[in-house]
Amino acid sequence: MATHTRIEEAAAPGPRERLLDAAEALIYAGGIHATGVDAIVKQSGTARKSFYTHFESKDALVAAALERRDERWMNWFIAGTQQRGGTSARKRLLGMFDVLREWFASEDFHGCAFLNAAGEIASAEDPIRVVAREHKERLLAFVRTQCDEFVAQANVDERRAARLSRQWLVLLDGAIAVALVSGEPDAALDAQAVAQTLLDAQSSGKPNTSANSKASRQSSSKPPPARRTAI
Structure with missing residues (x-):
């Protein structure tokens, strides 16, 4: 039982991964500019200090x-x-x-x-x-x-x-x-x-047949049709 607990603890994501998870989820749903660092930190369940420990800025995290x-x-x-x-x-x-x-x-x-x-x-x-x-x-x-x-x-x-x-x-x-x-x-x-x-x-x-090639050359030699001015 103790061994199983240690394995679960080892597999638990650290602060950096939790910040990445939170940033991705919030920004994908709401956008970069609409998502503040405080919201990311809160959803990640980490301390604000962890954010600055792992990332130099919000843009770096994103x-x-x-x-x-x-x-x-x-x-x-x-x-x-x-x-x-x-x-x-x-x-x-x-x-x-x-x-x-x-x-x-x-x-x-x-x-x-x-x-x-x-x-x-x-x-x-x-x-x-x-x-x-x-x-x-x-x-x-x-x-x-x-x-x-x-x-x-x-x-x-x-x-x-x-x-x-x-x-x-x-x-x-x-x-x-x-x-x-x-x-x-x-x-x-x-x-x-x-x-x-x-x-x-x-x-x-x-x-490509020779006929197609000839038709292509003839088509390219003709002036383009007059274009209507877009309204």
Whole structure:
């Protein structure tokens, strides 16, 4: 019994982890500027002295909390993607939106923590913005690996993978934003439908024939149609 108690005590999170837990939960739900240090300290159950012992500022705490969330979120997203797609890159790419839909339907969904944070911080060099940018770069890198496999399996020009991966990131982040504003988890399915069309277009576009190339040249030589002035 005494041994079991010691194990539980050893596994209990320390002040730093409790501060990170509290900061992440409060800021994700309410925003950075609306969440004060006192609220974080109170929810963490630590002394205010502990905050200054482990973090030089509130921004440093927020950046650290986002870094930890990035690791956890990416592990969850990658695992969910792999589970739904198996060996098919196409199924994995489309399965990403099924993973998102489950997240959108959860009670604690408040959008993308990294987009939310970046929207509150003006300077691109702020550590919080840097963490947000690195998260999107990491997500894009994962998407790129899936797009690389897709073009290989579909026998599509491999040069399309880079552009496809950037378009995919826009669909993912767009679905997250729409789901946050509308409260509709099916925003993920709407994005998935667009994504499927995008993949079909990649496959149907191969190979490029001389006729298509000629038509493309003729089209590019024509002046663009007159554009109406937006009101």
